[in-house]
Amino acid sequence: MTKGVHHGELVTRKSDSSYVKVRLKRKARQNCHGEVRAVNFVIFVVNGITIFESIGSDNGTNNGYTQMIATTFNNPLLSFKDDKPVVVVTHGDFLSLSDRAKIRVHLGELLGISPTKQIFDIPDDKDPATALTIIDMLHYCLERADRNLPGNDQYMSKMCKRSSLVARWLPLVALVMAILFHVFVSSITTNTTTSKCDARTTTATSSQLRVDWPEIRHLWLGDNY
Numbered sequence: 001m002t003k004g005v006h007h008g009e010l011v012t013r014k015s016d017s018s019y020v021k022v023r024l025k026r027k028a029r030q031n032c033h034g035e036v037r038a039v040n041f042v043i044f045v046v047n048g049i050t051i052f053e054s055i056g057s058d059n060g061t062n063n064g065y066t067q068m069i070a071t072t073f074n075n076p077l078l079s080f081k082d083d084k085p086v087v088v089v090t091h092g093d094f095l096s097l098s099d100r101a102k103i104r105v106h107l108g109e110l111l112g113i114s115p116t117k118q119i120f121d122i123p124d125d126k127d128p129a130t131a132l133t134i135i136d137m138l139h140y141c142l143e144r145a146d147r148n149l150p151g152n153d154q155y156m157s158k159m160c161k162r163s164s165l166v167a168r169w170l171p172l173v174a175l176v177m178a179i180l181f182h183v184f185v186s187s188i189t190t191n192t193t194t195s196k197c198d199a200r201t202t203t204a205t206s207s208q209l210r211v212d213w214p215e216i217r218h219l220w221l222g223d224n225y
Helices: 018-027 048-054 060-073 097-111 128-147 153-208
Strands: 043-047 086-090 119-121
Touching: 043 048, 043 060, 048 060, 048 086, 048 097, 060 097, 086 097, 086 128, 097 119, 119 128
Parallel strands: 043 086, 086 119
Antiparallel strands: none
């Protein structure tokens, strides 16, 4: 990967028209914090025919080949941080599909890796399936290589500035929220107390204005009643 990888840029092809290229360029992220960086990830290539011949064979030469593969694969110099190399099995076009699957399972047990995620069967065939396998293998390598690269200084500085701004404004926001909450609770308490006082006053007033109608009936019936 001599040209490196740049996040946020859409890929253009030679067959794309100028109009398509302009549109892709406009759709790219303008505030991209990525930078072009060369990535390095080991692709470990093994001969599938030799591996198949060594499976179930008592021949010392073939067993020595598998042992050499295991020793070389576990070399710390081939590892990228905590990631082991990706394994590519070749010459699968000379073998059947079942034999190729058996090779991947055998290599997975020998090297201690996943036969479906880290071992890629890439025969010398120019078909869509092989092209898709190559793309999956490259995606696997780029994803792990970029994950272990140091962060962009410009992006980290912007993140630090934003974090400092948040740290400065957060206490003020918390204080304002506390004041608003206190005012809200106080208003609720005041309204409740006022309602209780009004209820008591109404009850007292109604009890004080109570009229004994039998005692004052002479006012409209006469003195004889």
